[in-house]
Amino acid sequence: MTKSRPKQGKxxxxxxxxxxxxxxxxERMTGLLKPxxxxxxxxxxxxxxxxxxxxxxxxKAAEKVYSELGRLKKLKTAKHKxxxxxxxxxxxxxxxxxxxEITARAPQVDMVIGPQAYHRLPELLAxxxxxxxxxxxxxxxxxxxxxxxxxxxxxxxxxxLTVQEGCDKFCTFCVVPYTRGAxxxxxxxxxxxxxxSLARQGVREITLLGQNVNAWQSAPPSGEAGAPWGxxxxxxxxxxxxxxxxxxxxxxxxxxxxxxxxxxxxxEEKLMPYLHLPVQAGSDKILKAMNRGHTAEHYMxxxxxxxxxRPDIAISGDFIVGFPGETDEDFEATLGVVEEIGYxxxxxxxxxxxxxxxxxxxxxxxxxxxxxxxxxxLQALLESQRAEFNGxxxxxxxxxxxxxxGRYEGQLIGRSPYLQSVHVTAPQSLLGSIATVRIExxxxxxxxxxxxTNDEAAA
Ligand code: SAH
Ligand code: SF4
Ligand code: F3S
Numbered sequence: 001m002t003k004s005r006p007k008q009g010k011x012x013x014x015x016x017x018x019x020x021x022x023x024x025x026x027e028r029m030t031g032l033l034k035p036x037x038x039x040x041x042x043x044x045x046x047x048x049x050x051x052x053x054x055x056x057x058x059x060k061a062a063e064k065v066y067s068e069l070g071r072l073k074k075l076k077t078a079k080h081k082x083x084x085x086x087x088x089x090x091x092x093x094x095x096x097x098x099x100x101e102i103t104a105r106a107p108q109v110d111m112v113i114g115p116q117a118y119h120r121l122p123e124l125l126a127x128x129x130x131x132x133x134x135x136x137x138x139x140x141x142x143x144x145x146x147x148x149x150x151x152x153x154x155x156x157x158x159x160x161l162t163v164q165e166g167c168d169k170f171c172t173f174c175v176v177p178y179t180r181g182a183x184x185x186x187x188x189x190x191x192x193x194x195x196x197s198l199a200r201q202g203v204r205e206i207t208l209l210g211q212n213v214n215a216w217q218s219a220p221p222s223g224e225a226g227a228p229w230g231x232x233x234x235x236x237x238x239x240x241x242x243x244x245x246x247x248x249x250x251x252x253x254x255x256x257x258x259x260x261x262x263x264x265x266x267x268e269e270k271l272m273p274y275l276h277l278p279v280q281a282g283s284d285k286i287l288k289a290m291n292r293g294h295t296a297e298h299y300m301x302x303x304x305x306x307x308x309x310r311p312d313i314a315i316s317g318d319f320i321v322g323f324p325g326e327t328d329e330d331f332e333a334t335l336g337v338v339e340e341i342g343y344x345x346x347x348x349x350x351x352x353x354x355x356x357x358x359x360x361x362x363x364x365x366x367x368x369x370x371x372x373x374x375x376x377x378l379q380a381l382l383e384s385q386r387a388e389f390n391g392x393x394x395x396x397x398x399x400x401x402x403x404x405x406g407r408y409e410g411q412l413i414g415r416s417p418y419l420q421s422v423h424v425t426a427p428q429s430l431l432g433s434i435a436t437v438r439i440e441x442x443x444x445x446x447x448x449x450x451x452x453t454n455d456e457a458a459a
Contacts, residue, residue: 095112097356118145
């Protein structure tokens with residue numbers, strides 16, 4: 001709970017929706033505002049500035065923004081009555097997709113800023129204060145954005161780091177190519193500088209982010225010759241940074257999973273044995289209609305090669321049920337792929353028609369009740385696989401990176417290499433470091449275990 005405090009500087013409240021890249025972007029926005037005197041507050045009630053960092057991926061995600069804006073309108077009106085003010089900024093993918101429609105529908109919004117324009121937040125705030133009109137900024141200029149962001153402050157032992165942004169794949173269900181723009185990769189120099197700075201501040205694990213993270217490609221670092229680097233080479237370079245113990249990356253696309261990256265997963269110890277590789281559907285007809293650019297067989301062959309390189313790797317995925325034209329038989333093919341692969345975790349969704357995407361106007365849209373029934377079956381199967389994967393950890397000794405205190409006195413919560421949450425009784429001094437834990441039990445959402453003794457850890 002936040003205590004009300006005497007007001008000195010200004011305060012900003014940020015609500016983040018959607019994917020991890022939005023989490024990263026929100027962090028960068030609060031970083032930009034700090035030098036302007038804005039402290040982060042946990043509740044909108046006492047904020048001078050409210051930023052909604054939005055997601056447009058499914059209808060429900062986009063609608064949440066408008067209901068939140070409804071609540072904020074009341075708050076803003078109440079503040080006006082009491083003689084104070086509150087500015088409302090809509091950032092992120094809804095801002096990019098809907099632009100001026102937002103201020104038309106929700107006049108309480110002062111500013112609409114797309115994902116590639118938020119580095120300009122300070123000057124836009126100044127402009128809004130000067131002219132009293134609405135501000136709309138939705139240009140694409142990714143390189144410039146990253147160049148203009150200040151050095152980051154780490155917050156705990158794990159951090160996200162955006163290395164690639166945008167998407168050229170144009171899956172027919174998806175808004176991301178329109179909201180995040182074309183694929184752009186940051187340079188090795190920029191990424192290593194950010195990772196080094198994080199490591200110096202105590203970050204032990206970084207997750208490299210990109211809408212198609214494994215499409216990342218860039219010239220070698222300055223002063224080094226050679227062909228362009230892929231994500232595998234980037235990970236190997238980051239693994240040489242002192243203090244950085246774990247590297248993850250997400251989200252990968254099956255079409256960009258090259259041999260260099262598979263080899264790195266096989267032999268670079270700091271790369272964690274966990275891969276999020278969405279397939280979306282198991283029927284080749286549906287994969288084609290989705291414009292995924294690969295077949296189910298290609299995907300399964302890829303997973304086999306990855307498992308040959310790193311046998312203990314945990315596979316995660318995304319699935320969509322009820323894409324236009326999906327028959328019972330097509331859906332059975334999705335279940336077949338899931339049975340074949342065996343997922344450690346997964347996200348699954350009902351197809352949502354997104355305005356402007358080719359899928360939204362395709363014939364043979366699937367009825368909502370059919371989507372519901374398919375989603376329930378798929379989720380039951382995925383859940384049983386997750387439980388099986390978690391159960392299989394019992395008795396194992398796993399390195400755990402402790403991230404935060406648990407709900408109970410003396411309890412810490414950390415992550416296994418496979419991204420499972422692990423609850424352990426452990427001293428606070430272990431926060432931010434890795435220790436080995438013998439896994440003794442599973443709860444629905446976590447593993448539980450005990451710190452090993454030195455002899456056990458060495459064994
Ligand atoms: N860039 C990533 C993630 C994209 S969005 C990738 O290519 O995998 C995350 C997930 O949301 C997608 O993998 C997909 O499963 C889901 N998704 C995207 N658009 C959707 C839509 N219109 N309806 C339902 N789910 C959708
Ligand atoms: Fe969307 Fe497909 Fe691009 Fe992923 S690869 S962001 S699902 S268009
Ligand atoms: Fe959503 Fe945009 Fe991420 S649409 S999933 S916030 S890229």
